[in-house]
Amino acid sequence: MKNEFQQWFLNSSEESQQLFMDLMVRTVKLLIEETNRATNPYSGAIRKDIEARVKEITNITTGGQKTEAVLTEIQKTVVRNSLWISNPAAMAHLHCPPLLPAIAAEVLISTLNQSMDSWDQSPSATYVEEEVLQYFIKKIGFTEHADGVFTSGGTQSNYMGLLLARNQACQRHFSINVQEQGLPSDAGRLRILCSEHAHFTVQQSAAQLGLGIQSVVTIKTNEKNQICLKDAQQKLAELHAQGLLPFMIVATAGTTDFGSIDNLTEIAMLAHDYQLWLHVDAAYGGALLFSQQYRDLLHDLSLADSITIDFHKLYYQSISCGAFFVRDRKSFRHIAYHAEYLNPEEDRKDGIINLVEKSVQTTKRFDALKVLMTFKLIGTEVFGNMIDSTIQLAKNTAELFQRSSQFEVLNEPVINAVLFRYLPDRHAEDHLFVDEINLELQRYFYQSGELIMAKTRQNGKVFLKFTMLNPLNTLRNMEVQIENMKKIGEIITKKKGERSNEYSVHF
Incomplete structure (x- = not known):
């Protein structure tokens, strides 16, 4: 029947x-x-x-x-x-066009629907994830003692970095096993250091982990938008003088706005001297591992205790796809938990791998297949060239802006982010007026559908941002976009000057 x-x-x-x-x-x-x-x-x-x-x-x-x-x-x-997002004119955020191998892999992933928490639910997929992680561990420069796990992205990976570091700090400073006993009464003394340009998930994770946003101490940055080592040393001295317990420093390899990369060698030495857990948020910049020209920007990445890498940013994978790495696999003991129905302890004795022991997720997607198919079909050389081409385009675009008196460029691109603002004639010194024009410019182009750019604030001023991830974009395209922005900027400025709302855009 x-x-x-x-x-x-x-x-x-x-x-x-x-x-x-x-x-x-x-x-x-x-x-x-x-x-x-x-x-x-x-x-x-x-x-x-x-x-x-x-x-x-x-x-x-x-x-x-x-x-x-x-x-x-x-x-x-x-x-x-x-x-x-695959249109080259979509340049607002760290939101990448997905590669075709990743899209094809998504069909396999969804159809097979493997649950990556236990081996019996994902027999071949478990080993694929482990082998892909090992490939990246070697690429990072970690030793055989390192380990990793796929995650939903940078937010989860950064959370895991803070979670492991917090639990280790509580064990070290208070002889407390947080998993069994909860947070000690003195946990309010714990402090985390990060750049003023670090991702907001540092504060978010601290809040979720019971330490509070007040536990995060921000460090000033230098002229390259990197952590200022002198200010970090000063902040550490002040914290110790106050009887507080700094236990972690978060470095960033690719800040959201500037794409800046902290000096990992200097910060690793500082972390060693002060016995701090070093977490590197390389969600954005981690793809430079394959760059032909800029790989050295990640020099000494292997000195980190933990690392975040997002594959759905500059690795051109479909959302969601990220990974979290630790220099010492023993660090995962701080989150390991055994459930009899899922990952009983006898499985480990039998050599069975259950990935749930390394994750804050239970059910987890088989995202490693996307990364594997991408590299097997495209190869690392072409992939590295893709990254380098977008960085070069960002540098060339910044130069185009700098040649025009109608634009101000805030940063020299390190990766492929360009911050700029339109400067209307005769009003360039009126910062509030300039802010209004730039906000209107961003809204106009979004509403027209022609150009998608982001807006942000730096030093109290509104700036526009291109995050130029698409390897199909060209300098000629950017020349056309800049000319269009000039024309529309002039129109908006004139209308604003006449106190007209004709060109206001409402969503």
Whole structure:
């Protein structure tokens, strides 16, 4: 007797395989149609319209709908009004265009649906993750004592760095096993140091780990937007004088706004002298491991106690995909927990690997397959050239801005981030007016759908930002974009000067 549910799951039946093939082919055709149709990275639709359209198509019924009708709704409402991140004009955030091998791997990952917490749920996938991690461990320069685990991204990886460091500090300073006994009463004395440009997840993680945002002490940066070693030493002396317990320093290899990379050698020496856990947030800059020209910027990365690397940033992997590494695998004992149904202790005695012992997640995706397929199909040389080309483009774009009196450039690109602002004629000294013009400029281009750039604040001023991750972008494209910004900037300035709101954009 035929099972009425059979066609909805992939199996050996003809109905199942036909539906699977039909859905895959139609979805691919849909995406290709939109790729050919979308000349801009965004449709220009306003928020209220998108919200209304989405409400129209979320009419879930008791009976199923026709495939063609459903996919047409998804295409016209969801896909068409999504940010087309593979367009070179999408340059706002650390949001990368995914490589085709990664997209293909996603189909395998979703179809196999391996759960990476225990070996019996992911027999081959467990070993793929372990081998990919070992490859990166060697690339980092760690020894055979190191280990790692795939994560959902930088937030989770940074959290794990603080978690392991906190638990080790409590063991060392208070002889407390936090896993069993909870935080000691004196945990409020613990302090974490990081750059003023470090990612917000340092403070976020400290708050979630019961140490409070007040436990994070920010260090001033130098003219290269790196941790100022002198200020770090001064802060450490002050903390010790106050009877506080600094136990960790977070260095950044690729800050969100500037792409700056802290001097890892200096910070590693400081961490050694003060017995601090050194965590390096290389979520962004970790891809320089494969750079032909800029690999030296990660010199002494292997001196870190723990490292964050995001593959869904400059590694061009689809979201989500990240990894967390430790120099000493014994560090994972601070989060290990044995559940009889999942990873009983006898499994370890039998040599069985259960990845849940190294993770704060239980169910976890088989993201290592994306990285493996990407490198096997593309190779490390071409991949490294991709990275170098985007960095060179960012440097060349900064030079284009600098040649124009209508723009101010805040940074010399280290990786591929450029911070700049438009300077209207006759109003350049009126900072509030300039801020308004730049905010309006960013909104105008987003609403037009032509150009997606980010906005940020530095030294109290509004700056715009290009995060130039796309290897398909060109200097000619950037010349055109800059000329367009000049023209629109002049129009907005004139209208603002006339106290007109004609060019205001509302989302």
